[in-house]
Amino acid sequence: MSDPIREDGLYPMRLQRFLARAGVASRRGSERLMTAGRVRVNGVVVSELGSKVDPACDVVTVDGVECRIEASPAHLMLYKPAGYLTTMSDPQGRPTVAELVPVSEYPGLYPVGRLDMDTTGLLLFTTDGNLGQALLHPSRHVTKHYVALVSGTPDGRDLQALRRGVMLEDGPAAPAKAELLEEGDPLFSLVAPHGAGRTGGGERNAVVGLSIHEGRKHQVKKMMQAVGHKVLRLHRDAFGPLCLSGLEEGSWRMLDSDETRALEALCERREHQ
Numbered sequence: 001m002s003d004p005i006r007e008d009g010l011y012p013m014r015l016q017r018f019l020a021r022a023g024v025a026s027r028r029g030s031e032r033l034m035t036a037g038r039v040r041v042n043g044v045v046v047s048e049l050g051s052k053v054d055p056a057c058d059v060v061t062v063d064g065v066e067c068r069i070e071a072s073p074a075h076l077m078l079y080k081p082a083g084y085l086t087t088m089s090d091p092q093g094r095p096t097v098a099e100l101v102p103v104s105e106y107p108g109l110y111p112v113g114r115l116d117m118d119t120t121g122l123l124l125f126t127t128d129g130n131l132g133q134a135l136l137h138p139s140r141h142v143t144k145h146y147v148a149l150v151s152g153t154p155d156g157r158d159l160q161a162l163r164r165g166v167m168l169e170d171g172p173a174a175p176a177k178a179e180l181l182e183e184g185d186p187l188f189s190l191v192a193p194h195g196a197g198r199t200g201g202g203e204r205n206a207v208v209g210l211s212i213h214e215g216r217k218h219q220v221k222k223m224m225q226a227v228g229h230k231v232l233r234l235h236r237d238a239f240g241p242l243c244l245s246g247l248e249e250g251s252w253r254m255l256d257s258d259e260t261r262a263l264e265a266l267c268e269r270r271e272h273q
């Protein structure tokens, strides 16, 4: 089980890791300090290398000098492949996105929202529970862009219905931006390059681009079904200011400082509205 989300973003960790993060020494150097009996936790010498500390409440000293670490939240994006559940653990032992991201390096990492098991694309992870919750809050209207391979070809009326807001079983969907990207029997791989191909069958398929800001379960699939087109493949290529471009399927990268600032600004701006 992963740790519960803590507001300070700090989690119990091995003492040598704590010392390294506090800038005292490298991990190896920290281990040497510990075995030399120079490290105390709450006044007690700790030399056992597996020992853990909780940075939120334990006082760690080296040669009598207190060391601290600052909470610095981690944010990363994963290019989720099909076949993985969006959860950090699955009691049934199915593959989960936790296997694809560095959870031991960043304890407390969790996915912001979810993609269905068969959906590919951009999945944001953070250790910052406040930021994650803020980004999912309906009032923030964070836009998500999807590319969907659908059965048949939506006509102008279907697209207008999506733009006005189709009725779903749990109430009307908010108006979406909807456009037809390819007609006929397209190669989905041109738009969403990984995990795609021709779907075969007699019906001609089409590729639709959809921008929505709600996050209901199976929302895009239900919206397309409401206008008579089954989603055959679904890919998310943008989440708020973040774009997937350049990332290989199944791989992740840390957000850069511009992306982090853009996400934080998105949350702050809405707070003041």
Ligand code: URA
Binding pocket: 114, 115, 116, 117, 119, 217, 218, 219, 220, 221, 222, 234
């Ligand atoms: N809408 C869906 O139907 N599925 C997803 O995975 C994401 C949005």
